Amino acid sequence: MSFFQHWSLVPNALWHWPDFTPREIASRGDGSLLIAPAALDRLQALREALRRPVIVTSAYRDPVHNARVGGAPLSRHKSGDAFDLSLRGHDRAALLEAARASGFTGFGFYSTFLHVDCGPTREWGDKRWTS
Numbered sequence: 587m588s589f590f591q592h593w594s595l596v597p598n599a600l601w602h603w604p605d606f607t608p609r610e611i612a613s614r615g616d617g618s619l620l621i622a623p624a625a626l627d628r629l630q631a632l633r634e635a636l637r638r639p640v641i642v643t644s645a646y647r648d649p650v651h652n653a654r655v656g657g658a659p660l661s662r663h664k665s666g667d668a669f670d671l672s673l674r675g676h677d678r679a680a681l682l683e684a685a686r687a688s689g690f691t692g693f694g695f696y697s698t699f700l701h702v703d704c705g706p707t708r709e710w711g712d713k714r715w716t717s
């Protein structure tokens with residue numbers, strides 16, 4: 587795990603997830619970034635399995651930003667190992683299946699995005715999402 591006060595400070599040599607940028611993964615609040623390599627490896631694996639763009643709408647959140655957007659106090663987003671993935675351009679079932687195969691273990695089902703994380707195995711949200 588590496589923490590940077592701002593995504594622009596991340597050395598190129600440290601970043602090895604070619605389909606994503608530090609800016610995309612950084613907090614939408616103060617621009618800080620906590621890099622969780624194992625989680626980013628799963629995200630990159632998911633991208634490669636899908637062979638199409640994966641739009642991350644929220645990844646790392648600094649604590650202030652997490653509170654502002656109504657995130658759970660212990661949200662995995664604060665640990666840098668959670669990603670909200672836009673459903674645009676994706677078949678929902680295929681996205682979920684690929685996310686599971688890529689090693690993600692927590693899933694939150696929403697109308698416009700799928701939350702994936704590396705926390706304890708669990709699911710929440712509208713289960714009709716998958717039917």
Ligand SMILES: [Zn+2]
Nearest residue numbers: 668669670701
């Ligand atoms: Zn989320």
